[in-house]
Amino acid sequence: MKHFTTLTDTYNFNNLLQLATFYKNNPFIDNHLGKHKRLGLIFLNPSLRTRLSTQIAASNLGMETIILNIDKDSWALEFNDHVIMNGSKVEHIKEAAPILGNYFDILGIRSFPNLQNRAEDENELVLNSFLKYTKIPIISLESACLHPLQALADALTIKETLLHQKPLYSNKKPKVVLTWAPHIKPIPHCVANSFAQCMELEPDYNFVITNPQGFNLSKKITKNVHITHHQHEALENADFVYVKNWSAYEDYGKFSTDSSWLLNSDKLKITANAHVMHCLPVRRQVEIADEVLDSDKCLVQEQAKNRVWVAQAVIATLLKNSISCN
């Protein structure tokens, strides 16, 4: 694994999850792996969990971390080629990225989509520019379309929950439902996309997506997953309900505040006493009702805790790979 930018194609998903579990039980066992190595975390957008969990993960491996909030602390970057830079953008990625590649051993990048131009977002210009010009391993801390670190933590959380409740699930495929939730503004598809990709790697789950008409995710992501526009139907007998808002993919960037999709305790009555998941941050009483978030079936804290261990597994794998290549 040279980079970590998507769950698909190149990575051994189950090995990463096993390594994350190993680090959860032995946080400091590899605390020399990152000695004299430096991780740069570059943020073009805000973060609480990704920023801190990745920094803690690096620290557990003995690695130094430097965080740069490009939007606040640095020069505004131009990513497009052949632009006459006489506007607000001060520095081109062609100059900035090789410098970062020189200062750091691994670079994490967070860059959200603009949700105005689908083709532009799907081109992943920011992430791909760093990949092109830094020449060092890149970790996606959430890109325009994907959030693979979050999906790894989600997969680990489901696996652990199943393990703790094995007798309940031993005779059936666990039903995992990704349900759209309302929101007050356009939100990226990244978490939902990566979660759907992750479920594709878990053939032992019965995975269903439910969202309103007009809010289907990209067919390139959902492929043959069963999608229903009837939330009630999807929730029946569900074991895990992952709640997440995303803006429209077809009518790109459109959003909806339709409160009939809020996940509340009444809706949970039709599930199989489901666990509830959300990547956070969550808007209480808009996406999920208070009583659900405050219940013991809610896994959001476990998901956030697991962000550390999956980040540690990813950083360690990249470090081991770069050591073996040297």
Ligand code: CP
């Ligand atoms: N879930 C997640 O990525 O949280 P942050 O945006 O706070 O990093």
